[in-house]
Every structure is written in structure tokens, then in C-alpha cells.
Amino acid sequence: MKKSFFVLFFLAVVTFTHAQSGLSIDAALNNTTAYLKTRLEPRSKLVILNFTSNWEALSDYIIEELTGYIVNDGTFAVVDRKNLEAIRKEMDFQLSGEVSDETAQSIGRKLGAQTIISGSITTIGSSYRFRMRAISVETAQIVGMQNVDVAQDSRLAALTGTAYAGTTSGVTVSPRAASGTAPGGTGNTTVAVPSNSGWQPFGQATVKTGKEKIDGFEKEVVTVDVIIEIKKEAGAEMKDQAIIKSLSEGSGLRFKAIGDGSPWVFAVFIKGVDSGPHAVNVNTQNGKIVEVDVPYSGLRQLNPRGYQGIRTRAFNKSEITSLKIMKNQDWYSHKVGASTIKLFDIEIY
Numbered sequence: 001m002k003k004s005f006f007v008l009f010f011l012a013v014v015t016f017t018h019a020q021s022g023l024s025i026d027a028a029l030n031n032t033t034a035y036l037k038t039r040l041e042p043r044s045k046l047v048i049l050n051f052t053s054n055w056e057a058l059s060d061y062i063i064e065e066l067t068g069y070i071v072n073d074g075t076f077a078v079v080d081r082k083n084l085e086a087i088r089k090e091m092d093f094q095l096s097g098e099v100s101d102e103t104a105q106s107i108g109r110k111l112g113a114q115t116i117i118s119g120s121i122t123t124i125g126s127s128y129r130f131r132m133r134a135i136s137v138e139t140a141q142i143v144g145m146q147n148v149d150v151a152q153d154s155r156l157a158a159l160t161g162t163a164y165a166g167t168t169s170g171v172t173v174s175p176r177a178a179s180g181t182a183p184g185g186t187g188n189t190t191v192a193v194p195s196n197s198g199w200q201p202f203g204q205a206t207v208k209t210g211k212e213k214i215d216g217f218e219k220e221v222v223t224v225d226v227i228i229e230i231k232k233e234a235g236a237e238m239k240d241q242a243i244i245k246s247l248s249e250g251s252g253l254r255f256k257a258i259g260d261g262s263p264w265v266f267a268v269f270i271k272g273v274d275s276g277p278h279a280v281n282v283n284t285q286n287g288k289i290v291e292v293d294v295p296y297s298g299l300r301q302l303n304p305r306g307y308q309g310i311r312t313r314a315f316n317k318s319e320i321t322s323l324k325i326m327k328n329q330d331w332y333s334h335k336v337g338a339s340t341i342k343l344f345d346i347e348i349y
Contacts, residue, residue, distance in 0.1 A: 025061075025065075025128075025156055028130045029062065029069055031148065033066070033073050035144065035146050036117075036134060039144035040115055040143065042076070043075075043076065044077070045076070045077045045078075045112060045114050046070065046113060046115050046117055047078070047084060047108055047113040047116055047117065048063055048118075049108075049116050049117060049118045052119075052120040053120060055159060058159040062119075091106070101135065104116045105137055115135065116134070116135045117133070118135070119132035127149055128149070128156065129148075132144075132147075133145050161281040192347055193243055193348065195220035195221055196220075197238060197242075199224075199237070199238045200237050200238070200239075201237075202233070202236070202237055202326075203235065203326075205227075207223070207224055207236045209221070209223075215289070221342050222236065222325075222344070222346075224341050224342075225338070226327050227337070228337060233327065234327055237324045238323045244320055244322070246348045247268075247320045247323075248317050248318050251296055251349060252295035253323075253348050253349070254291070255291075255292055256290065256344050257282060257289070257290050258289055259285070259340065259341040260340055261285060263282065264282045264284065264341055265282070265325070265326050266280055266282050266324070267279035267326065268315075268323055269320070270313065270315065270319040270320055272319075276301050277301070277302055278302075278315045279302050280292075280294055280299060296315060296317055325341065
């Protein structure tokens with residue numbers, strides 16, 4: 001009883017301390033381990049089933065790290081991930097996707113577990129909401145639930161390809177950030193990309209270019225409307241050769257965007273049809289201007305799920321063939337449906 005009271009008191013203190021800024025993802029996982037000790041019987045056998053998110057790398061990280069925290073604590077037994085992988089292939093489900101309670105129970109029984117651990121992590125503004133559920137395999141009752149705010153930091157930025165305002169390198173994305181010099185110092189020459197520079201739709205998308213008033217100023221704007229189906233991509237691509245030449249001579253690209261609050265993918269394609277593009281995730285805020293700064297050093301190569309033979313290639317700016325702004329089900333598990341983004345003040349530096 002004393003131990004349980006201490007753990008609950010510790011969790012209450014940590015939750016109060018971080019109520020405004022949020023925990024780091026590792027602190028959230030560590031707290032989840034402590035929380036489970038207040039809800040489950042010692043020596044219970046757990047299966048950490050799945051955590052849904054828009055980023056497969058983040059889902060994998062949460063599952064592996066939480067497994068490590070629980071195993072090292074020693075209070076519970078945890079199902080070997082190799083056994084879970086065999087069941088996953090047999091029942092054809094994704095660890096980063098939705099799994100019904102009935103399917104979860106069936107998996108738990110097959111693995112001889114008493115409790116199923118699952119959850120999700122979603123974006124809320126510039127932070128994240130981490131949710132965990134513990135479900136009894138025998139009764140299907142929820143025996144524990146924890147919701148925690150997680151702050152954006154360099155680790156989450158690396159796992160999601162999104163912004164981290166606390167760093168001066170990599171990809172930075174900030175709402176209404178003040179204009180400044182490009183990374184690398186002052187005096188960088190910038191090359192504007194006009195809206196009529198050959199943006200073309202692909203997939204179920206339409207592209208409109210022209211002048212619009214934004215914050216009282218007339219801007220050259222690219223508007224991309226897409227409808228996403230499962231395992232389909234849609235968006236706009238730019239292959240203008242003059243712009244491509246400028247890209248090959250620059251060190252990065254920045255632009256401003258207004259979206260509907262959903263994430264988009266900004267991708268730079270290089271020569272080689274068997275290699276995935278180098279890209280970043282762009283998190284929009286509904287109706288608000290977001291500034292995006294993409295130094296080439298912040299790009300990472302995507303390896304889409306379900307694509308075979310994708311070859312890893314180092315980014316070479318002299319091999320750039322096109323740019324894309326897109327929604328893509330395979331790469332970031334975006335939900336199906338319609339979405340819109342407006343791009344303007346596009347510059348190569």
C-alpha cells in the first residue's frame with residue numbers, strides 16, 4: 001500500500017510540474033511503467049501490442065522503449081517481440097495502425113498474456129498527446145488508462161521529421177516565425193520560386209496558382225487541394241528546370257504555408273527511380289501561417305511501407321529532379337479524405 005501511494009504521489013507531482021510544458025517522450029514512457037505497477041498484479045504477463053501514430057518510426061520507438069522500461073523494472077513479464085511478430089504476420093495487422101479490441105484479445109490469448117498494452121500518440125498544436133490503455137485479456141475490461149501531454153523535442157523531431165524550435169540545425173517549423181537569414185550565416189542569396197513555375201497536380205489533386213491577399217499583402221500562392229484514398233498519394237509537383245538548377249546551387253529551401261491542421265509531406269526527389277525521396281513532415285495549423293525552413297541537411301530519405309526494393313541513397317543536390325508537396329497514406333499513415341494547403345513566399349537559399 002505504501003509503495004502504491006508513493007508511486008501515485010510521484011506521478012501527481014510530475015504531472016503538476018509538467019502540466020504546462022509537457023513531458024519528454026522518454027519521461028512519459030517511464031511514468032507509464034510506474035503507473036502500470038499501480039494497476040496490475042506483479043508478475044503479470046503483458047503484451048505491448050501497438051501504438052498508433054502518423055509516423056511508423058515513432059510507433060516503433062514507443063513500443064521498443066516501453067518494452068525496455070518494463071523489462072528492466074522487473075515487475076512484469078513481457079511477451080517476446082519475436083512471438084508477437086509471428087502473430088502479427090499471421091493475423092495481418094500493423095503495429096502502428098488501429099487494432100480492434102476483439103483482435104487484441106485474440107492476440108493476447110495466443111501469446112498467453114493476461115494484459116494487453118496499446119495506445120496512440122497524436123499532435124495537438126505544437127505538442128503531442130500520449131494515450132495508453134491496459135486491457136484484460138480475460139474480461140476485455142480496461143484496467144488502466146493514462147493520458148499525458150508530451151512536448152516536442154529533438155528526439156521527437158528526429159522520429160517524426162518535424163520541427164524543433166530549440167535547435168538551430170535541421171528542419172525548423174514555427175507558427176508566424178519572424179523572417180531571418182538562412183542557416184549558415186548572413187548574406188545568403190535567395191531565389192524566389194514564382195507560383196507559375198510549373199506546379200502540376202498528381203493523384204486526386206487540383207492545383208491553382210495566382211495572387212491572393214494574405215495578412216493584407218498580395219502574395220504569389222500555390223493552392224493544392226487533394227482527396228486521399230488508402231495507399232494513394234496526391235499533391236503537386238514542380239519540375240521547372242530553371243528552379244531545379246537553382247536548387248542544385250543552393251543549400252536549402254524555405255516557404256510559408258497555410259493548411260487545415262493536418263500534416264503534409266514536403267519531398268525532394270533525386271535521380272534513381274528505385275530510391276525513396278528525401279523529405280520532411282510539415283505540420284500545419286488550421287488557418288494559421290506556418291514558416292518552414294528546410295536545409296538539405298535536415299532531409300531524410302523515406303522508405304515507404306509496402307514498397308519493395310527501396311534503395312537508400314545519400315542526398316546529392318546536383319541530382320535533384322523535382323519537388324513535391326503531398327499527402328501520402330503509405331509514408332505517414334494520413335487519414336483518407338480531403339485536405340488543402342497554400343504555399344507562398346517560396347525561396348531557395
